[in-house]
């Protein structure tokens with residue numbers, strides 16, 4: 001194996017200002033110019049190694065952006081203050097009043113709310129489709145459509161987007177394919193598979209510590225330069241800048257992402273297989289019973305497994321909540337939203353992360369009030385964790 005996302009990060013060597021083994025954190029909101037010409041030049045074009053103002057770009061954000069671009073295999077990248085900052089910057093950069101978006105209907109609740117409730121205020125409307133139905137995707141495209149948006153692994157139903165086929169549709173109609181790869185960094189090479197632009201919430205697996213909120217946009221040099229433009233760039237003008245101290249922390253955690261991700265996948269596979277054996281309805285892309293199991297095998301990088309997310313359908317909400325409260329008492333993990341953490345997190349998507357999605361649309365997506373979403377942690381003794389989950393499910397009357 002000569003090339004992998006983790007190998008490309010490993011080979012990205014950055015010395016600190018005094019030769020430290022970690023890049024130096026830049027502690028300046030603004031930067032000095034050695035001459036007036038340099039200042040004029042920097043306001044009109046990007047000059048390698050030169051910075052003008054920290055909201056535009058700062059050295060630590062630059063380093064983290066480069067590392068992420070190497071991971072994804074894109075020309076360039078721009079880190080942001082949050083995943084939503086990354087997603088909304090891309091949407092607002094690409095779309096103008098009157099344009100349309102074709103989006104998967106199974107997306108993160110915040111993204112859904114932005115497209116459904118916020119963006120129409122600026123004259124940009126979205127057609128939501130079942131992203132696994134390629135015919136429906138193509139039928140939703142009009143002459144006003146500018147982009148197709150989806151998540152590689154959807155939230156919370158864990159459907160897999162057929163990125164190569166979506167790219168063909170995008171090319172046929174001259175659209176941008178924008179993919180949120182938050183659930184599957186390294187596992188699904190979204191850019192290699194066809195995404196023009198890949199966005200991340202780094203808050204989740206990429207950082208993995210649940211101590212920071214951050215995001216990233218990865219794409220071509222031209223697109224990233226347009227985001228940073230002092231005249232009309234969304235990243236520059238809307239201001240979702242990432243603090244360099246946080247960027248430094250995330251950079252260090254990025255170096256262990258491949259190790260963590262494999263362990264998340266290994267533990268999730270164990271939990272998913274054993275829950276399914278108990279007769280519970282389990283959605284996990286690694287299980288042959290998952291509708292997209294064969295598809296994901298053709299898309300994924302097998303080194304990293306099938307990911308750390310599992311969704312269960314326990315039919316009724318009060319049962320699911322009772323089980324989650326008990327799992328917290330049993331120290332399986334925390335009853336909390338978010339994901340990609342070293343501890344297991346569990347939540348009920350219908351009343352939390354997907355609550356922005358109206359009930360009838362939740363039903364159309366296959367969501368029931370009894371859904372329980374697991375982000376499986378890095379537990380050393382996963383057999384013990386499973387026996388605690390089993391006890392909690394018994395306590396709640398599921399089994």
Ligand SMILES: *Cc1c(COP(=O)(O)O)cnc(C)c1O
Pocket residue numbers: 082083084085108110111151155180182183200201202203204213214215
């Ligand atoms: C959490 C999440 C986001 C939003 O990211 P923030 O960092 O919380 O702004 C976007 N997409 C997906 C898939 C997420 O899980």
